[in-house]
Amino acid sequence: MPDFDLEKESQKQEEPQQSLPLVIEILPGQAGIGLIDIFQPGSYEQKSLRELCDKVLNKRDWGIEDRETLESINRQLDGGILLSKGKTVDGGALEYADVEETEEGEQYFYVPVRAIKPQEGGT
Amino acid sequence: MIGVNSSPPLPIDYLYNFAKELFIHSGYVYFPLLFDPDVEKELKASGLCSRQHVEIENSSSNILLRDRESWFVKGMSLESFVSSYEKLAPESYNQHLEALYKELPFLSSIDDNPITDKLCTIILEILPYFVSKNRRHERKKLTRDEVLELVSEKLNIPPVLPEHARRILNIEKLRVALNSLSKARPTCSKLPSGIVSKTEFEHWFSESLKAEIIKNERRKIKRSIASREKFARINEKVLAVLFFAAEKGSLEIEGFGFFATEHEGEFIIYKRTGEYALKDYYGRIYMFPDCRVAIRTNGTLDPFVIENYKHPFLQKHAPGQKICMRNTLLPSTFTAQNAIFAIQEGISALLYGYKYRKRNGYHSLDSIPMPGSTVTFDDYMVPKDHPRILRGEVLVTNEFR
Numbered sequence: 001m002p003d004f005d006l007e008k009e010s011q012k013q014e015e016p017q018q019s020l021p022l023v024i025e026i027l028p029g030q031a032g033i034g035l036i037d038i039f040q041p042g043s044y045e046q047k048s049l050r051e052l053c054d055k056v057l058n059k060r061d062w063g064i065e066d067r068e069t070l071e072s073i074n075r076q077l078d079g080g081i082l083l084s085k086g087k088t089v090d091g092g093a094l095e096y097a098d099v100e101e102t103e104e105g106e107q108y109f110y111v112p113v114r115a116i117k118p119q120e121g122g123t
Numbered sequence: 124m125i126g127v128n129s130s131p132p133l134p135i136d137y138l139y140n141f142a143k144e145l146f147i148h149s150g151y152v153y154f155p156l157l158f159d160p161d162v163e164k165e166l167k168a169s170g171l172c173s174r175q176h177v178e179i180e181n182s183s184s185n186i187l188l189r190d191r192e193s194w195f196v197k198g199m200s201l202e203s204f205v206s207s208y209e210k211l212a213p214e215s216y217n218q219h220l221e222a223l224y225k226e227l228p229f230l231s232s233i234d235d236n237p238i239t240d241k242l243c244t245i246i247l248e249i250l251p252y253f254v255s256k257n258r259r260h261e262r263k264k265l266t267r268d269e270v271l272e273l274v275s276e277k278l279n280i281p282p283v284l285p286e287h288a289r290r291i292l293n294i295e296k297l298r299v300a301l302n303s304l305s306k307a308r309p310t311c312s313k314l315p316s317g318i319v320s321k322t323e324f325e326h327w328f329s330e331s332l333k334a335e336i337i338k339n340e341r342r343k344i345k346r347s348i349a350s351r352e353k354f355a356r357i358n359e360k361v362l363a364v365l366f367f368a369a370e371k372g373s374l375e376i377e378g379f380g381f382f383a384t385e386h387e388g389e390f391i392i393y394k395r396t397g398e399y400a401l402k403d404y405y406g407r408i409y410m411f412p413d414c415r416v417a418i419r420t421n422g423t424l425d426p427f428v429i430e431n432y433k434h435p436f437l438q439k440h441a442p443g444q445k446i447c448m449r450n451t452l453l454p455s456t457f458t459a460q461n462a463i464f465a466i467q468e469g470i471s472a473l474l475y476g477y478k479y480r481k482r483n484g485y486h487s488l489d490s491i492p493m494p495g496s497t498v499t500f501d502d503y504m505v506p507k508d509h510p511r512i513l514r515g516e517v518l519v520t521n522e523f524r
Contacts, residue, residue, distance in 0.1 A: 029463075029467040029470075029471065030253060030394060030466070030467050030470050030471075031252055031253065032251075032252065032253050032254045032255030032377065032379075033251075033252075033255055081523065083475075083523060085515055085518060086518035086519050086520050086522055086523075087522060087523065088523050116471060116475055117471065118471060118475035118476055118524070119448055119449075119451065119468050119469075119471040119472035119475065119476045120448075120449040120450055120472075120476060120483070
C-alpha cells in the first residue's frame, strides 16, 4: 500500500523548485503577526535565509506599527536567535519554504522565521 | 438608626468587656493603664502623680493621661477605627451594609460593571499580539474591530446589546443613586473628651460607621459611573462583544485564551504551546503534548503550566506548576506588555530552554530519575523518523542548542 503522506512529502520537497515570489515573515517570540517582506524570483535564490532576514531587519522604511514589531524582534535578538522550522537560518531560503496561495490563486513561497530569546530555565 | 435596635452586636462590646471604661481625648481612645510596678515607680519619680488631671506635656503624642486616680494609655485613633472597620470586622461591616440596603433599597440593585479594564486589556491588547490573520498577504496587526469580529464569531454573539446589559450599563440610574445617597448622609456628632459610657460610644460609632459606609458606597458608585462612561461612546456591537465575553468569563482563539478565576475581576491568561519535541544528549527525540502556559492577572506574573504536565523545567508531574526560569526578572504588575513578556518567557523555557549537552533543569530527558523523584520521559520517546516529525508537524525545538 502506498504511503500517501510520504508521497505528499516528496511533492512538497519538489515544489520549491518553481520560480515564485518569496514571502519572509519574521515574528517576535510567540507573536501571531510579524514583519513581512517579499522577494521577487531571481533576488533570493543565491542567498541564505539569514542574509535575507538581515536585509529585512535592516530596512528603514517601516511604518509605525511595523517599527513596533521590529523593536520586539530586536529585543528578542538581544541574546537570542532566528529560527525557522526549529532550525537556525543558515541554509537557503527554499529549504524552509512552504507553498501558499493568495485568495486570487497566486502561489508564493512562505518562510516563517521566529526571533527567539531562549529562556535558560532550570537549575 | 443603625446600631440602636436592629443592629448586630459591635466589637465595641469586646472593647468594653476588656477595658470597662474608655477615655476619649483629641480623637483618640485611651485605655486604662494596667498596673505595672516599674511604670508606677517612673510615674512617681516624674512627680506627675501629685497632679489632679495631667497630660504628659513633654510628649508630643500624649501617651499617658490621668483622670482622678486612673491612668489611661493612648490606644487607637477613632477616625482610623471607623475607616478600617471594613477590614477589622468584615462580618459586622456587612451586617451594617445590609441594614443600609434595607433603608436605601436602590443601593442593592446596583450591579458591578462586568467589563473591567483587565478584560479590555486582554481582549483588545494581548489577544491581537498572539493571534494571526488567516490571509497572509494582508498581514497587519488585527485592528480593534477585527479582534471584536473574531471574538464575536467565536462566541456567536448577536450584534445587539441585550436588555439586562443595557440596565447594567445604564449611567443615569447610577447618577440618581448618587444624588439620593448625598441626601442620606448623616450628621455625625463628635465624642466629647473624657470618660465615655458604652451607650454613648456605641451611638457615636453607629452614626460614624453609617457615614463611612455611605462614603464608601458613593465612592463605589462614582467608580462605576467612570467605568461606564468609558463605554458611552463605543458602538453597540463592540459593547455587546465585550459584555458577552465578560459574562461568559472565558474565551479561546487560535491557542490564546483566558478564563475567570475565583477572585472577582481576575483572570488566568494562557497560550498553548502546541505539540513539540526535544532532543536528548544521545540525539533521541521526545514528543511533548500541548499545554497551556499561563499567568494570573493578580499577583506576580510567574508563568505556570495549567495541565498535569511534566518537563525538565517542572519539578513534578502535576498541574499548575511554575516553570523554573533563570536570570529573568518577572514583572509583578499586570499590563499588556508585561503579560505578553511573561507568557512568552514561559513558552520559550519549555520549547527552547533545554540544552541537551548540559542537561539543565530539575530533570534530564535521558537519565534515571533523582532519588525520590518519579519523573521520567521514556514514555514520550519517539523514533527520529516519526512521520509527524518528518512532515514538520511537530518541530524539535532545542535542536539548535
